[in-house]
Amino acid sequence: MLNLQNVDHYEVNDIDVKRTLNTEVLVIGAGNAGMMAAAAAAEKQAQVTVIEKEDSINLLRLGLGGVGTNAQKRAGLTINKYDLVEYLASFAQHNVDEGLIYHWANHSAEAVNWVEDNILKPHGAHLRSEPDAMVTSSAYTGFPTENDPTIDDKTFASYGQWFQEKVESMGVNLRFKTALIKLLTINGQVSGAIVKDLSNGEYIQINASKGVILCTGGYSANKQLLKEWNPLALKKNVYNDSPRSNGAGITSALNIGAIKDEEPAECIFDRGLVPIGTKTDDMYVQTATYKDWLWLGSHPLLKLNMRGQRFANESVPYQFIVNAASKQPGYLYAMIWDDNFDEYAKQFHMVGCARVGFPGYMASAEKLREDTQQYVDKGLVVKADTIEELAQHLQLPVANVKASVKRNNELVNDNIDKDFGKEAYRLTSVNKKPYYGCILGGRILCTFDGLRINKQMEVMDNQYHAIPHLYAAGNDSGGFFFGSYPDRVPGLAASHAQTFGRLAGQQAAQN
Secondary structure, rough: OHHHHHHHOOOOOOOOEEEEEEEEEEEEEHHHHHHHHHHHHOOOOOOOEEEEEEOOOOOOOOOOOOOOOHHHHHHOOOOOOOHHHHHHHHHOOOOOEEEEEEEEHHHHHHHHHHHHHHHHHHHEEEEEOOOOOOOOOOHHOOOOEEEEEEEEOEOOOHHHHHHHHHHHHOOEEEEEEEEEEEEEEEEEEEEEEEEOOOOEEEEEEEEEEEEEEEEEEOOOOOOHHEEEEEEEHHHHEEEEEEOOOHHHHHHHHHOOEEEEOOOOOEEEEEEEEOOOOHHHOOEEEOOOOOOOOOHHHOOEEEEEOOOOOOOOOOOOOOOHHHHOOOOOOOOOOOEEEEEHHHHHHHHHOOOOHHEEEEOOOEOHHHHHHHHHHHHHHHOOEEEEEOOHHHHHOOOOOHHHHHHHHHHHHHHOOOOOOOOOOOOOOOOOOOOOOOOEEEEEEEEEEOOOOOOEOOOOOOEEEEEEEEEEEEEEEEEEEOOOOOOOOOOOOOOHHOOOHHHHHHHHHHHHHHO
C-alpha cells in the first residue's frame, strides 16, 4: 500500500479540519473526464461539487473520437465497430478489458453528440468529421474516428470556457486551488474526502452522499511514481506535457484498497527537441506550454540513432519511434532532412494533429516551415551546407551519417525501402541544401495505467468487487490501454475520458 504523504507532497498526518461541506457527487479534477462527469451528474439533478488543484479547468481536447456520431452520419461515414474494437484489443495484445472498449464504442457517440448539442451549437460551432484516417501499411490501419469542433471548417473552436459556463449554469460548484488529500470511508463505503484549500492552507472535509468520481489524470508529473510503475518512461521522455498529473487520484484509491493496472500504458509524442549533447537521464522538463515542441518531428523523415545509423521504419505511430530509440544507445535520436521538407509534408498524408492543414496544428506547409525556423533561430535545429558539417554540429559520427544519408537516397531512387519497409510515398531524399538536423526525445502526454473499473465506472478492490460510491474516469481509470497509444484511432484518448466521465457522472447521480 502506498503512503499518500510520500507521493502527493501534502501533509496528511494530524489534519486539522477547519470546516465541513456537504454535496451529493464530488468530482475530483476539472479536465475532460471531470467536466463531463459534473455535467452528467447535474443533468440527473444531483448536487455536484468539482475540486481542481489548479486555478483553471484543464485543456478540453479538440479531436474527439467516436463511433456513429452525428457528425459522422452527416458526412456519410460508417465505422465498423467490431473491426475497430478488435484492432484496439489486438494493438494492446489483449492486455485490456475488451468489454470496456466495447462499452466505449457503444456510448462514445452519446458523449460526442452531447458536446456538439450542448456546448458547441449554442455558440455557432459544430463538429466536423474527419474521414481520411487511412494508412497504406496494413500493419497500422487507420480509423476515421475524429470529430473536430469548428465554426468555419478551417480552424478549431476552443470550447473550454463554454463548457465551464455550461456546468456553472447547471448549478455545479467549481472550487479551484483545492487539492485532494485523502478519501474518506465509512464501513467500506467512500463517504467523501479531505481536501486542502491551497489559497489559505485550510483543510476541508467534503461529504459526498452519492459518490466520489476520480478524474485527476495519470501520474506523468510524479517522478517517484514513474520510477515505481514505469521507469523506462523516465529514459524515453525528456518532457512531460501534463504537469497537473501527479497521481493523486490513483494513490488515494490504492490507499483504501483499490487495484490498478499492473503494466504501464502511456501516450508519447515524438516531438521533444533537446539541446545537442543532452543526456536523457538529466532531463525531464515539466511544461504546460509545449516548450520546444517540434511538429515536424512526427513526419517520417530520416531518423538515426546516436551513432548515426538508421534503426527503424520512421512511418510508424508517434510513440513507436521513441520506443525503438529506447533500444538504441542513449535513448535519444537524430532527425535529418533537406530544404524540400515543406513539399514532402504534402505527400505524407499524416493523420490527427500531425497533418498539414486543418485539423492539423500546422495550417499550411508555409506555417510548418515557420514553426521549424523558430528552432533554427534557437539553435535546437541546426542547418548546414554539407552533411559532414551537419553531423559535426549534431555531435554524431560523420562517416556513419554520410553513409546513412547515401543509403537513404539510394532507397528513394529505387522506390523501395529494402532496409525497414517504409512506404514508397513516404521515402524522401536528403540532397537539397541547406540540410537540417536535430536531436529528439519523447514527450509523455499522459499515463493510462489507472485504477481497475467495471462497466459502471466503479473502482474495484483486489477481489474485483466494487468499492461502493467510488468511481474513476479518464486517465485515473484503467483496463483500456496497454503499452503504447494507438494514434491511428484519432481522438481516442479524449473520447475515452469524456465518454467514461459522462457514464460515471450518470451512475453516481443514480445512487
